[in-house]
Amino acid sequence: xxxxxxxxxxxxxxxxxxxxxxxxxxxxxxxxxxxxxxxxxxxxxxxxxxxxxxxxxxxxxxxxxxxxxxxxxxxxxxxxxxxxxxxxxxxxxxxxxxxxxxxxxxxxxxxxxxxxxxxxxxxxxxxxxxxxxxxxxxxxxxxxxxxxxxxxxxxxxxxxxxxxxxxxxxxxxxxxxxxxxxxxxxxxxxxxxxxxxxxxxxxxxxxxxxxxxxxxxxxxxxxxxxxxxxxxxxxxxxxxxxxxxxxxxxxxxxxxxxxxxxxxxxxxxxxxxxxxxxxxxxxxxxxxxxxxxxxxxxxxxxxxxxxxxxxxxxxxxxxx
Amino acid sequence: xxxxxxxxxxxxxxxxxxxxxxxxxxxxxxxxxxxxxxxxxxxxxxxxxxxxxxxxxxxxxxxxxxxxxxxxxxxxxxxxxxxxxxxxxxxxxxxxxxxxxxxxxxxxxxxxxxxxxxxxxxxxxxxxxxxxxxxxxxxxxxxxxxxxxxxxxxxxxxxxxxxxxxxxxxxxxxxxxxxxxxxxxxxxxxxxxxxxxxxxxxxxxxxxxxxxxxxxxxxxxxxxxxxxxxxxxxxxxxxxxxxxxxxxxxxxxxxxxxxxxxxxxxxxxxxxxxxxxxxxxxxxxxxxxxxxxxxxxxxxxxxxxxxxxxxxxxxxxxxx
Numbered sequence: 001x002x003x004x005x006x007x008x009x010x011x012x013x014x015x016x017x018x019x020x021x022x023x024x025x026x027x028x029x030x031x032x033x034x035x036x037x038x039x040x041x042x043x044x045x046x047x048x049x050x051x052x053x054x055x056x057x058x059x060x061x062x063x064x065x066x067x068x069x070x071x072x073x074x075x076x077x078x079x080x081x082x083x084x085x086x087x088x089x090x091x092x093x094x095x096x097x098x099x100x101x102x103x104x105x106x107x108x109x110x111x112x113x114x115x116x117x118x119x120x121x122x123x124x125x126x127x128x129x130x131x132x133x134x135x136x137x138x139x140x141x142x143x144x145x146x147x148x149x150x151x152x153x154x155x156x157x158x159x160x161x162x163x164x165x166x167x168x169x170x171x172x173x174x175x176x177x178x179x180x181x182x183x184x185x186x187x188x189x190x191x192x193x194x195x196x197x198x199x200x201x202x203x204x205x206x207x208x209x210x211x212x213x214x215x216x217x218x219x220x221x222x223x224x225x226x227x228x229x230x231x232x233x234x235x236x237x238x239x240x241x242x243x244x245x246x247x248x249x250x251x252x253x254x255x256x257x258x259x260x261x262x263x264x265x266x267x268x269x270x271x272x273x274x275x276x277x278x279x280x281x282x283x284x285x286x287x288x289x290x291x292x293x294x295x296x297x298x299x300x301x302x303x304x305x306x307x308x309x310x311x312x313x314x315x316x317x318x319x320x
Numbered sequence: 321x322x323x324x325x326x327x328x329x330x331x332x333x334x335x336x337x338x339x340x341x342x343x344x345x346x347x348x349x350x351x352x353x354x355x356x357x358x359x360x361x362x363x364x365x366x367x368x369x370x371x372x373x374x375x376x377x378x379x380x381x382x383x384x385x386x387x388x389x390x391x392x393x394x395x396x397x398x399x400x401x402x403x404x405x406x407x408x409x410x411x412x413x414x415x416x417x418x419x420x421x422x423x424x425x426x427x428x429x430x431x432x433x434x435x436x437x438x439x440x441x442x443x444x445x446x447x448x449x450x451x452x453x454x455x456x457x458x459x460x461x462x463x464x465x466x467x468x469x470x471x472x473x474x475x476x477x478x479x480x481x482x483x484x485x486x487x488x489x490x491x492x493x494x495x496x497x498x499x500x501x502x503x504x505x506x507x508x509x510x511x512x513x514x515x516x517x518x519x520x521x522x523x524x525x526x527x528x529x530x531x532x533x534x535x536x537x538x539x540x541x542x543x544x545x546x547x548x549x550x551x552x553x554x555x556x557x558x559x560x561x562x563x564x565x566x567x568x569x570x571x572x573x574x575x576x577x578x579x580x581x582x583x584x585x586x587x588x589x590x591x592x593x594x595x596x597x598x599x600x601x602x603x604x605x606x607x608x609x610x611x612x613x614x615x616x617x618x619x620x621x622x623x624x625x626x627x628x629x630x631x632x633x634x635x636x637x638x639x640x
Binding site for chain 1: 425532533567568569570571572573574575579580581582586587599600602605608609611612613616623624625626627628629630631632633634635636638639640
């Protein structure tokens with residue numbers, strides 16, 4: 001049983017001291033490793049681990065080809081500023097090869113999880129001789145995994161999988177009592193720049209979770225371009241999360257007076273405190289129309305843009 | 321070359337007199353036939369034809385299984401009130417058989433067109449000995465067919481097909497100089513009830529044009545249920561047209577705390593004068609959220625609802 005620490009009751013200073021002490025005691029003189037995605041959870045864990053372990057912690061950023069525009073460079077730069085060295089591993093070919101031909105979202109997640117853990121990160125971990133793995137699992141991940149809503153790749157223990165048997169290392173999850181709002185407070189207290197600790201949530205499978213149907217470099221590039229526009233236009237909206245989804249369904253459009261059977265982007269923008277429930281942000285129609293205009297003008301092949309109007313539940317925040 | 325008559329310059333009384341005279345002169349003592357869909361175009365043509373020809377005109381309503389809730393009964397009732405007898409032909413099996421396994425929108429339209437003309441209506445026409453066929457083609461259909469945006473099934477002549485060679489009858493198109501707003505004025509002047517002449521446009525392939533991907537009786541029933549909700553909730557919106565589209569893409573939702581991989585309905589609601597260009601109606605978020613709530617609550621299998629925010633162009637009014 002995990003005891004929740006709410007953002008309200010959280011004392012960030014004593015939380016950080018306690019977790020740093022725990023990590024130090026657990027790892028001792030061994031080596032630890034962690035994978036940084038650039039999301040608020042893994043960024044906060046990286047800072048906690050860095051504070052506890054310094055050079056005993058090796059932090060890798062796996063470039064899976066599914067990240068947002070300029071993301072790998074940005075994340076590495078942010079951490080360099082904070083004195084943390086991040087190692088970038090180019091694994092784009094591994095991921096696209098694993099995703100080839102897969103359309104089912106569960107199989108996609110599975111392919112990414114397997115490629116990430118067993119092939120890419122698993123290999124790095126084994127070669128590194130690190131015995132401890134730091135993970136940014138939060139309480140919402142545990143809840144949703146237990147409820148069967150989501151398959152999180154970082155909650156082996158809750159799924160009854162022993163990571164020491166399966167992958168040969170031990171997992172440390174210092175954020176597991178927190179929800180997203182608590183993690184943000186801890187990240188801020190650890191000195192993460194606003195761009196990182198205030199970052200909107202981004203899913204583990206990255207842009208492949210934003211593509212319905214087949215994942216190819218071309219389709220990822222399409223949703224990447226739409227994501228740049230959505231994130232740029234909505235960054236000051238005050239929303240909890242905003243995202244662009246590339247649909248597989250084709251719809252009719254017109255270009256230069258002629259029929260063009262093209263693609264559709266769905267925009268979702270959510271008001272939420274902790275992602276457990278959420279409602280669509282009431283953006284102005286000026287903003288909505290500008291979003292559609294920018295996307296159809298600048299993203300090749302897209303002729304239609306929709307905005308999500310369903311709440312969670314019965315919807316979920318991400319589409320797949 | 322067709323000379324446009326704009327709604328502004330249209331004198332409905334003299335237009336009706338002229339068209340009634342033309343139809344009378346063309347048909348003489350022969351018989352004419354027309355297919356009534358219940359849309360404003362075919363309803364107006366039915367009234368023009370009835371006024372010109374009385375019992376010399378036979379009007380059939382083909383029940384293709386793709387109509388909206390209660391539509392066949394409603395249309396027949398409206399015309400009975402106006403003294404016009406409409407013959408209902410049950411051809412549901414023909415249409416679903418022709419649509420089986422087809423996902424490409426062009427092939428769908430083609431299957432419906434072929435089933436309608438060659439099989440069902442073609443057979444009726446041939447058996448009827450009618451020499452003349454009244455059609456509700458309007459100028460926008462001609463424009464869009466010429467531009468290649470849309471394949472209208474009722475503009476043979478503009479496509480260079482001679483209907484006398486192909487189907488053995490001659491087409492009379494009394495509305496071809498008008499656009500939608502002009503047709504509404506003529507329909508009103510001919511005594512059509514507000515429910516009919518003010519009806520929002522509805523596509524030829526009916527609900528099959530509102531289903532992306534495979535057309536089955538189940539999927540038609542899903543979009544039919546969503547259509548009832550959308551039309552009921554938006555009928556007083558003042559919009560030009562509003563519609564529900566069932567997507568083929570599946571998205572994640574949650575029901576009773578568990579993951580539910582379900583269907584998505586897209587709502588479109590348009591402001592437009594003549595359908596050539598259109599912008600999404602700026603509905604209130606109260607209305608949008610209520611739409612989503614009603615649809616996800618009352619349409620089995622639907623977990624997500626979106627609202628179109630792109631303009632035409634580059635979008636089109638219908639999705640397929």
